[in-house]
Amino acid sequence: xxxxxxxxxxxxxxxxxxxxxxxxxxxxxxxxxxxxxxxxxxxxxxxxxxxx
Numbered sequence: 001x002x003x004x005x006x007x008x009x010x011x012x013x014x015x016x017x018x019x020x021x022x023x024x025x026x027x028x029x030x031x032x033x034x035x036x037x038x039x040x041x042x043x044x045x046x047x048x049x050x051x052x
Contacts, residue, residue: 014042 015036019026024041032038043050 015034017037018035019037019041022037022041022045024037024044037045040050043052
């Protein structure tokens with residue numbers, strides 16, 4: 001495994017999902033500059049705080 005393979009894998013998985021696909025509420029009027037889940041949304045799904 002290369003030096004950053006895990007990070008590349010996680011970023012690719014996160015970019016391929018939308019909040020609607022994983023059952024999270026979509027914030028009305030909140031445009032996204034980048035496709036995929038935000039850090040806080042991933043943390044919520046994992047059951048940890050975004051700061052952790």
